[in-house]
Amino acid sequence: MITVNNRDKLAWRAGMTVRDVLTTMNYTYRLITVTVNGILVPKEQYDTYQIPDEAQVTVFHLSHGG
């Protein structure tokens, strides 16, 4: 089981990637920042970065303005 944004629980499976989580959670925002257990996952690793069981995954949406 993994936890997304301190709230949603997802069943874990071996080989699960960041992309799998984003797809399952139906996150469609293009500009996001993802961390797994507090470590930033670079965008180019979303398809390959494997999430360990019991992981805390955080997905932040980045919006324009500053």
Place this chain on the structure above:
Amino acid sequence: MFSRNVPGMTEILHRATVGIAGCGGLGSNAAMLLVRAGIGGLVLVDFDRVEISNLNRQFFFQQDIGKPKVAALAEHLRAINPAVKLTLHEVRLSRETVAWTFAGCDILIEAFDRAEAKEWLIEAWCAAYPDRPIVCASGLAGYGRSAAMQVRRTGTIVIVGDGVSDMGEGLCAARVMLAAALEANEAIALLMERKQKGGIS
């Protein structure tokens, strides 16, 4: 100058340096708040010049129009505390220049306006300095909805803002300032925490 500061804070902040990536609505106001808090040094980076449309939310004045933002901001910050150490870079920051530009910084404040730039800045900073915090903002447009402003932390990343609102709906000083104040406040808290853990000499 800092006799009314929280006890113990002045000595720690005096020895700290914070990077400010972008000197617009977020960066100019966060920098001002950090200088008032007694920060020892700031590294200010912005390629832009002050325009009249900036004055609705940024820490600039009519006489600044046309000046480089980093130079105008430095003048205002020194008018608050002449002893603050400022390093100015009037350049357009890129993913490749993040590491050396902010090499001397204990913490980085992300203060860009474009979300794409926020994204690469976070990636570049975390890759270069995985143990140093970055404080970012996402979602500060519009007005009202004060309670929607959140502070979320994961690892060394802090993100303030509502996470949703976009500058397409317009930017108002009061709400931009809320986000800038949250960024400055979190940076101060992180510096105090790191000192307690022995992170800052």
